[in-house]
Amino acid sequence: MGRRRSCCSEDGIKKGAWTALEDKLLISYIKTHGVGKWGNLPKKAGLKRCGKSCRLRWLNYLRPDIKRGNITQDEEELIIRLHNLLGNKWSLIAGRIPGRTDNEIKNYWNTTLAKKLKAGSPKSSIGNGPISQSEEKNIVIGPAPSQKVQDNVIRTKALRCTRPTVLPLHMFSSLDCNNDQAMDIQTHMGPQIIDDALKFSNDFMMDFNMEEEGEGEQVNMGCPPNTSFCPEIQVENGMTGASSLFEEAMVIDNLVVNGCDLQNIGSAVGSWSCFLDVEEEWL
DNA sequence: AATGCTGCCAACCGCCCCAGC
């Protein structure tokens, strides 16, 4: 059985660079009818293109909110950090950078940043350092402004992130916790929680393996507003489900993670829950 | 001026996911 024929391989379907007239037809149609139904769009719009091609042209080039021009230094740093965090999830990265498309970021990475980082530019260490204030402004907890506020802005397929992963024992060292504290967790919560943590963490690593070593990245999400703790947590990407494990962990007293006192962690659950439970899709 | 090389980027391709049936 051969491969399914591409929709763009049909007879009479034009390929290659778009003409000004085609652009005009596409814009005109979308202005009138809105986006979506890409399969029928070419016929209705009078275009000899496949729907996918129309969609791509619109998303990557014709949308009015696309920012043209060079990638700024801030954007570049943000791309590098997001790439450290997400890997080649260009659409997700693009979702955090208003006005830039996944294609543009992907191209920029492949042609410019990958070489820069390979050449050992100082920027290559960005992923290891603390998040700057300007970056914190850009890495938004919750739906990106462009996704939530403006309907006409690109909506990438954001993955829901409802369950931070509690690290298993062998990973607590990466959180600057000593083993005594880890053992305290086991004492407080029983061995089952550790098993669960291991399982979740392993699943997480399977799903989100960005590093060669398979250790994933710690995600410094910063402090939720109005909370008194600031743990580095691992965020499970693309999974739905209860945050029960995380909430159970919240009962631990006097656990210090990365120098942050979690004594008041219970009071913070409410604040965390604002994004643990929210049904909005966000990174 | 002609030619070759390099980098950029728009567009294509193939695969995957998911909703609808």
Add this chain to the structure above:
DNA sequence: GGCTGGGGCGGTTGGCAGCAT
């Protein structure tokens, strides 16, 4: 549960512009 089609994504390609020789 299986099938199908639409939509979305990441990887790759090919054309073009700019630069060097």
